[in-house]
Structures are given as C-alpha cells and as structure tokens.
Amino acid sequence: MNTQTTQTKTDTLDHAPIVPRENLDFGLDGDIPKYWMANDAFKTRFFDAMSTLFPMGEKFFITSVREFRDGVTSPKLQQEVKDFIRQEAQHTLIHRQFNDRLKAQGVDIDDINKQLETMFFVEAPKMTTPTQRLAATAALEHLTSMMCTCFFERRELLEASDPRVRAMYAWHAIEEVEHKAVAFDVLTQVAKAGYFRRSMAMLAITFGFPLTVARIMNHMFKVDGFSLWQRTKLWARGLWWFYKPGGLFIPTIGYYLAYYKPGFHPWKVKEMPSYGTWLKVFERTGDPIAAGNALHAAGQ
Template sequence: MSAQQHATIVPREQLDFGLDGDIPKYWMDNDPFKTRFFDAMSTLFPQGEKFFITSVREYRDQITDPKLLQEVKDFTRQEAQHSLVHRHYNDRLKKQGIEIDAIEAELQQRFFVDAPKVTTARQRVGITAALEHLTAMMCTTFFERRELLDTSDPRVRAMYAWHAIEEVEHKAVAFDVLTKVAKAGYWSRVMPMITVTFGFPLTVAGIMNHMFKVDGFSLWERTKLWARGLWWFYKPGGLFIPTLGYYLAYYKPGFHPWKLQEMPSYGTWLETFQRTGDAIAAGNALHAAGQ
C-alpha cells in the first residue's frame, strides 16, 4: 500500500469474538508475562481511544478537505468500537480482581483533566499521531510474525487481529490532521513521539505489575517474570528489535504513514471476513498468513 493506494476505513460494528467463553486466564502461551502485556494494553484502550477521538475532533471545524473530514468520521466510529469491545474484554479482567475501575479513573484524570492544563490542542493531536504510529508498528509485528501469537487463544487473537486491521486502515488520519490542519512542523511532530516512547511503556509496565500482584506472584517471582519478559521484548529477533526501522521512520523529514509498507496479509483478513462474516475465522486466516 502507498500514499496513492491504501486501505479504506471501514467501521465494523457488533462483531462477536466469543469473549464470554471459557478463555484461559493466561491465554497466550500459558505465559503470565505475555498475557498480561496484552491485557494491560486492553485496559488502556477505552480511555485512550476516547482521547484519540477527542484530540482529532478538536480540529473538525477547521477541516476543509471533504475526504479528510469523512476519514475523521470513520476514524471516530472505528475507535468507538475498539473502546466498546475492549470494555467487554476488560470485564473479564475485573472478574479476575484487576482494578479496572481505578485504572480507568486514573487514565481519565490524566487524559481529560491534567493533559488539557499543560498541553495545546496541537500537542494532543501530536500525541495521538505518535501513538497511532506505535500501534500500527505493533500490529505489523504481531500479525506478520506467526510465531508470536501461535499458541494464543483464537478468540482473543481475533479481537486483536480486527483491531490491528482497523489500525492499518486509519493510521494516517491523526497524522494528516496534525500536519495539514494543525500545521505542525517537524519538531512539533517528533517531540510527542519522544514523550510517548517513554510514557507508554512505563504506563503499561505499571499496570502489568499490578496484575502480577493480583495474580499472587511474590516480589522474587515478579522479578523473574520481568527478567524473562524483557528478554522476550528486547533480545535480538525478539518482539521489538525487528520493528526499530519502522519506529525510526517517524523521525524522517517528509515522513507519512502511507509511505510504510506493512501487513501484506491485510487482504487475507478482509477476504475471509467478507466471505464468512466471522471475525474469529478472519483472525485465524490473518494469523496463518504470517511468516
């Protein structure tokens, strides 16, 4: 896909991922660290997606390009669905003793009370564009490398596959609002990325540590979990090192999200979903198409 030929934003609603079923507690490789990494990210999405929508819509009245205006509307619908589905998923976590309400309250304070006091509208949409880039990067990692999610529960994997597909479809919307409407220059674009590069993983780590405590792991057990998990993250060929080029592309002058090629199996998910209407079957097909 290129800047001229790229995915169309298609809001998909009322999908069934079977999240009320008997999903194992440690649904990814029976591994507490890997599972709780994804679970911690899920706790961020309801308030995070709301922040993304709010940040982009602050510029809605200034958008004169009808194509971008429609993309903002479709972006809003997609993000609203992501929030809804992840709230449903997070209900599972709440039943496990995870303090979902407290996590959401803290994020709501951070995003909608504290942030407006110390940031401008352009900085907020800049943070959104940066986080959308990181999200698209992770989506590429998880579904183009089959071994990463090979032993995960297909229902949760399908939820993240759908989320990944839609992130690919709308990955340029916040960036276009930032650069074309908010008129952000180079430094106004990259400084928020530097901020979220440190802030995002620290937030996820704090939530994961809470989850480990709720799960009953001792300090020594948590230390071992983190040691093994960080090696999984950062070892050569691990979760994140192969994505370094994708991440650094954001810092190039003249960067645009559609200049990056990713998810060649995007069409596989789309074809399977259009043919079957089954989000789990589409998620399985996307996973099977990975390298």
C-alpha cells in the first residue's frame, strides 16, 4: 500500500464529513456460506472474530470519548464527537446482527461478550486512567482505519468473499475513515496527552489486539470441529498469509509506523483512494451492497 502523507497543518487538512447512516440492510439473514471468504476457514474466522469484538469495542470507544466530552469547547469537534458516537452505535447494531449468525453456528457469543465486558468495563477502569483508555481508543481507531484502507485498496484480498458480508465491512470501513481523527483530537486537544502517552498506548494495543483476536479464532476453530493438528496447520498457513512479503499486513507497515512520528495527525495519512466511489454509488442508489461492490471493484 502506498501511504502518502501531507505536511499541512491539521486544521487545514481536507477530509470527508462524518455522516451517520442508519437502517441499512445488508441481507445478513440470508443464505451466507459459513466460510464466506473464499471457502477459507482461517480468513473467514479472522473477520468473524473481529466482528465479535465490535459491539463491546464500540461501546468502549464511545465511553472513552464521552468521559472527556464536557471538556470539548470547539463547536466543530463537539459535532464530530456527536456524529462519531452515532456511527459507532450503528456499527454495534449491524455487527450484533452478523454475530447472531455466528451464535447459530455454535460460537459462544454470550461468553465472548461477557469476557470483553469484564475486560473493558471492570478491569480496565481499575488498572488505567481515563486518558489511558482514550489513548487506547485513538490507537485502535488508527489500526482499524489502516486495516479498512488495506482491505479495500487491494482488490485481491476480498475478491472471493460473499458480497453481503463484504458490503458490511465496506460500509464500516467508509465510516471508520470518516471519523478516524475524532478520538485522537479529543486525546490531544482535551485530554492534553502527549507523544509518549499515545505511543505507549499503540505499543500495548499492537500486542494485545491480535492476541485477543487469536483467542477468539481458536475458539471458533474448536467449534468448527478442527483437531489440534488441523488447527496448527490452519494457523501456519494463516500466519504466512498475514506476514509474508506482500501479504495482509506487511504492505501497511508505513501506515502503522506513521503513528509514531512526532507531529502525527490521522488526516496526514491519506484514506482509501476509492472512498468517493462508494459515496457516489450509495448516494445514487441507497444500496450499501451496490456501494460495497463498487468500492471493491475500484481497488487496485
């Protein structure tokens, strides 16, 4: 992925407005295959595991930003916080619908939610400050935006996926790009967190996030009936897909490392170049699946 940065001040950077989109229908109650991504258990369960994180994760993001909401004095940032919360709430609703499919497959969604709720809302408040939790939110928003840009900038990654699920992730990606700077702006402008605080949060998230996803994926593989040896082979092939040269994550390294630059701001890293394609199709048709197909087709 060719990541480009600008040198302009953050208050002059052009970026898309945050637009909460509600009552979208992705057809998630339809006949979506169990392994909806190229009939590949590892690739499918990677995305499925991330979906299980979103309801509690989005709630954590909203809560972390709300803790500083009263300190926001800029009318522009106040509106962005409001729209950020509305977008994240919609993400929660849609991913709950998707997770109902996983629950019907035997995935213990209730237990996953319980563990995440304990981690985010019982353990985290005991061990961290509000600023640290907001810093974690800003870091996770950067990683999410990075992955969204990666998935839809490179057409081959989601080529053989079910268009309904792909459309759900396309919509989620679009909105993540739109609000990617909100938590960061609250962190730096209101919480007054500096370089060290945000960098340490990113380091912690870099290790903690994939471990959480891996634990959920392993549960899913067990539910699917894979033996220990089969799971070992799945992980070996999957990790190669993740980290091989030209694989899922290595081309995004520039996007990731940009967060550690002094003077970094999310809008200094360009969003997916095909963002406008999704927007035009959705505004013309009102169909998120058609917009998702268009976004995917516009990838390189």
